[in-house]
Amino acid sequence: MRAEFGGAVLELVQGDITQQATDAIVNAANSGLAGGGGVDGAIHRAGGPKIMEECRKIGGCPTGEARITTGGNLEARYVIHAVGPVYRDGVSGEDRLLASAYRSSLRLAVENGLRSVAFPSLSTGAYHYPLRDAADVALSTVVGFLQNERHGLELVRFVLFDGRTQEEYERVLRRLSPHTLG
Ligand code: AR6
Helix, strand or coil: CEEEECCEEEEEEECCHHHCCCCEEEEECCCCCCCCCHHHHHHHHHHCHHHHHHHHHHCCCCCCCEEEEECCCCCCCEEEEECCCCCCCCCCCHHHHHHHHHHHHHHHHHHCCCCEEEECCCCCCCCCCCHHHHHHHHHHHHHHHHHHCCCCCCEEEEEECCHHHHHHHHHHHHHHCCCCCC
């Protein structure tokens, strides 16, 4: 499913983030930038050791922020490591931190002159953010950024790993944009 916001295409696909040929892919990282399972494990496995070398030099990243490294052996030239919140009770600032992780990633993409970026569903795996709420925060934040900030982005793609995640994101995107492009 695709829709247009602020001159960029916002696209939802089911697939594997490591296979994307966008300028950057976003990693669902932890604040140590230390590697792990899920998206993080898949990106480091596919991208090779150069990515971890740069992560070690950076040293870490607070929750709600993002840092950029090489894409190593990936097709994407860069990896943007975004740190979403661990979900606790829903009243510990999780929505603000999740929105901030998406915004920081987009800001880095723009500062580096990138035109296309692919996101996974941050925080909805090991960090247990309820999917429905996370989809809402993710898409409203990206749409808000594309509509309100100066950017040269042409494509923002969400790469969703399973059918249930894709359905929830599609439901939210339909609500945000009644005129999806199909
Ligand atoms: N491509 C796209 N999406 C994927 C892929 C993939 N290759 N693999 C998993 N997903 P998670 P988090 C989906 O756990 O919740 C790590 O250990 C997955 O099904 O990767 O932000 C880090 O080091 C889910 O929908 O990220 C951190 O410590 C979504 O991606 C911690 O997990 C996010 O799941 C981050 O947890």
